[in-house]
Amino acid sequence: MRAAISESYGKIEDVVRVSTVDEPDLRPTDLLVEVRAASVNPIDWLIVTGYMRVLSEAAFPLRLGSDGAGVVRSVGSEVTGFDVGDHVYFRVAPDRTGTFAELVAVDAALVARAPASASFVEAAGIPLVALTAWQGLTEQAEVSAGQRLLVHGGAGAVGAAAVQLARHLGLHVTATAAAEDAAWLQGLGADRVIDYRTQAFEDVPGEYDVVFDTVGGDTQKRSYTVLARGGTLVSILGAPDAEHLGQLFGVRVRPFFMRPDGGQLARIAELVDAGALRSRVDSVFSLEDVREALTRSASGHAKGKVIVSAQA
Numbered sequence: 001m002r003a004a005i006s007e008s009y010g011k012i013e014d015v016v017r018v019s020t021v022d023e024p025d026l027r028p029t030d031l032l033v034e035v036r037a038a039s040v041n042p043i044d045w046l047i048v049t050g051y052m053r054v055l056s057e058a059a060f061p062l063r064l065g066s067d068g069a070g071v072v073r074s075v076g077s078e079v080t081g082f083d084v085g086d087h088v089y090f091r092v093a094p095d096r097t098g099t100f101a102e103l104v105a106v107d108a109a110l111v112a113r114a115p116a117s118a119s120f121v122e123a124a125g126i127p128l129v130a131l132t133a134w135q136g137l138t139e140q141a142e143v144s145a146g147q148r149l150l151v152h153g154g155a156g157a158v159g160a161a162a163v164q165l166a167r168h169l170g171l172h173v174t175a176t177a178a179a180e181d182a183a184w185l186q187g188l189g190a191d192r193v194i195d196y197r198t199q200a201f202e203d204v205p206g207e208y209d210v211v212f213d214t215v216g217g218d219t220q221k222r223s224y225t226v227l228a229r230g231g232t233l234v235s236i237l238g239a240p241d242a243e244h245l246g247q248l249f250g251v252r253v254r255p256f257f258m259r260p261d262g263g264q265l266a267r268i269a270e271l272v273d274a275g276a277l278r279s280r281v282d283s284v285f286s287l288e289d290v291r292e293a294l295t296r297s298a299s300g301h302a303k304g305k306v307i308v309s310a311q312a
């Protein structure tokens with residue numbers, strides 16, 4: 001079968017290629033899925049460039065791709081609850097990547113039925129970002145209805161999921177984003193949008209109960225003052241000096257990595273079908289053009305998800 005692989009760490013254009021590889025082995029707890037669409041996440045090209053090797057060394061040749069949607073082709077001997085032909089979506093385990101391919105094997109515990117109202121292209125863009133937003137809001141910040149939330153990077157894939165899920169959970173949502181994305185974000189449920197290019201977000205001290213940071217750096221440093229005492233800073237980009245700054249400002253600091261979770265994806269599929277969460281597609285690339293897809297995501301300015309499809 002055809003699959004995107006990386007031969008070593010390096011620049012996307014130098015080390016990523018599409019190759020003919022063996023079909024994946026099916027473990028007893030796995031589903032073998034015909035991938036109809038897969039989405040690019042920053043983690044995919046951060047692994048290729050070697051940025052993630054401080055946390056985990058990659059084994060080469062490395063099959064690429066973390067998020068996928070497709071049709072179950074076969075079911076492992078110990079799997080219950082799924083049948084051949086089911087439409088599913090998933091974020092694979094970090095040590096078993098490979099959704100930029102015709103077939104992928106994935107542990108059934110990480111899989112859920114795809115939202116009935118979403119195309120494969122739309123469904124493929126949901127798992128990693130929606131799980132990140134859901135876990136950040138409900139497990140890290142432990143949000144409750146009525147709280148005031150600031151989402152940094154509201155127009156990004158994770159940010160937009162956080163805006164929508166927070167709105168669904170009854171929070172008052174402010175997002176930072178470029179002015180051109182303001183109307184779209186308000187359509188998703190943001191109560192207020194601050195143009196990060198021209199406006200400061202930190203005019204009112206203690207304005208928010210929770211900050212969900214998908215931008216990091218200086219934006220994160222400037223965020224401590226906008227939190228009420230006892231508030232929570234959730235970061236998906238790490239949090240330098242978290243202990244010291246948390247104590248200084250009297251806030252909880254929660255940097256975290258998302259985890260794949262089929263049970264949560266089943267709940268998220270219900271929210272998609274109820275109209276509470278929409279996926280925005282920036283562009284669709286064929287599998288053979290996977291380098292262009294990774295490069296588009298790495299620009300940092302895609303408007304929604306970049307999709308790779310062996311059938312595009």
Ligand SMILES: NC(=O)c1ccc[n+]([C@@H]2O[C@H](COP(=O)([O-])OP(=O)(O)OC[C@H]3O[C@@H](n4cnc5c(N)ncnc54)[C@H](OP(=O)(O)O)[C@@H]3O)[C@@H](O)[C@H]2O)c1
Nearest residue numbers: 042132153155156157158176178196236256257258300301
């Ligand atoms: N810890 C985890 O588990 C986890 C999970 C998922 C993602 N991540 C990380 O989170 C980051 C975001 O991921 P993503 O998939 O959402 O990326 P993305 O779709 O590329 O979105 C990036 C967004 O950030 C916006 N942005 C850039 N600078 C900004 C600023 N100063 N203020 C406000 N918005 C700004 C961009 O807006 P413009 O278009 O205006 O430039 C863009 O909308 C990545 O670094 C990724 O590696 C971590």
